Amino acid sequence: MRRILALLGLPLLMVSAGCAQAGSGPAGPGQPTDRHQAFEDRAEAVAQQWRPGAVWTTGYVPLQEPTVLVGDPEFTEETKLAFQAGWYRQQVPLPSGKPGDGTIGFADKELRVPLISATEAYRQLDQGDPPPCPGRPKGPSIPPPADGPDAPVSSEAQVSCVPLTVTDVELGSATVRTTRGEAQVPAWLFTVEEINAVVARVAVAADAIGALPEPVPPTAPVPPELISAQDIESVDGTTLNFRLGVGSCDTEITPLVQEHDHLVVVGGTAVRSTGICDDMLKLEPVTVALRAPLGARPVLDVVSAAPLRLAGN
Template identity: 60%
Template sequence: MNRPALLLVLPLLLVTGCAATDSGPAGGPPSPTHGTEAFDQRAVQVAEAWRPGPDWRTGYVPLEGPTVLTGDPGFTPETEAAFRAGWYRAQVGIPPTRVGGEIQFPDGRLRLPLVSAAEAYRQLDQGDPLPCPGRPKQPGRPTPGGPTVEPGPDGWATSSTQTACLPLTVTAVTFGAVPVRTSRGVAQVPAWLFTIKELATPVVRLAVAPTAVTPVPEPTTPARPLPDGLVAAQNLAAVDDARLTVRLGVGACDTGITPLVWERPDVVVVGGGVTRATGECIDLLKLEPVTVTLAAPLGSRPVLDVFSGAPLAIAPR
């Protein structure tokens, strides 16, 4: 396909390493070593304001994106760029036939309309690669009326001088189910699994029709600004029983980054504490992965950001 794809690159620095903490007893505030008075007060406000509608417990509210990786794909810089941009090419036929299926939650089942493999592939495929700096130059293919002209990294260039990124190659597609974190806990969700020649694991596109997906409810953010020295949680990197890996949004010169958690039987609130730098510092947001261990397995409890009050979704690395 020849649809142009736009890849937006934001200045983002990922910092490796993590800090671990243990929370206090479920149903009460965390111990003094894992919270601050300002954080605890804010967490109580966030938890009390969390009032999702009935669909949170009866519908399908996914807390992961519709494109899922179920294992380590063995990315290279080129294949990761293609995955994030949605660059694909199919070497097999993609069946247009719709199939039936249901979601299996820990507390029951729900039958919903599904999309066909062809529809799922159309959602997955976001166009052809743009010219990419650092790649070997590819000879252009002449087209009627003259050379093809496409935007390059330094402006507009003819196809005879452009550099190219590579798409991911689909060699097979199968129907199955994959574990997905939802508002009702981890569910088995129908999905289309696309085998990719360049990757070690399939790229999975969830098969539930977009019209059957209940959106995450809008949070109620506390009126007061976040107290100085506290930072927001951006998303979840992983959930392993009672162990959460959370990405905090911190300043480029912040130090003393400490994960903070507050929990009760129906909700968990997370954030972080930092020491702000004095003097000049570059204005840059970093994502700092930290780890917290809850007093009890997370189960179906939502994890809320202490700043916005929004439930956190699992985001790819």
């Protein structure tokens, strides 16, 4: 059982990447001329070839990064930068001993797994010291002195990037999206002075974490008008928010979804530019509505056939 749906895209977010140029001329031999039909045919082929292996439904295979925020961090510009970059400083002793096995709670059953120490979790979390960040003022710009606007004013940077301060740590759990749906996963919970949320680092040992299967895309050429999905932004019941990777000169961008009982395939279409295009890629957030809640069903990209991960904060 499947369903295909097209909705209009949302505003664009630009990031540096390779250019995605292609002509929008006639389709090649064996390629559908209708853009929606091209998506539907390839999505059907992706769904038929999906063979994830036993670990997909019996082990622990996360579909998001191992660092998770528990609560609303209420980021400032500086603290968000520090969190995304992994800049931390330790202000409390960390337990170095390896804890006993922990339990991952899935919707249907539990799984016992070995855990790592708080020291190892912090080592994975901390990505080094922040560099200076010139040009990021600490407060409002200094007004010119009373003797006139032409008087010299210091242009020295007033602040540097700062790390997040860890003030406490305890072993707990965090909600993680996995190949078996959302699960309660053992995690070291780091209390951070500068934000309101707790920073959780998954505590599952590496040898207990299953790898995602290698995607097996259809052998047929990808229709040039099809666009690849990059990641999932959020899932809320039947609402699926994801991002398309589009060329900076693409137009008529449309997200598409094909829904099956055991998986969902997403992607999009666009009209490609035939003229000169800059060397940029845009990540466009889009939304589609599913017929039923996503649950534990994987979301596959129509171009690569790869399962999509939940984007980081």
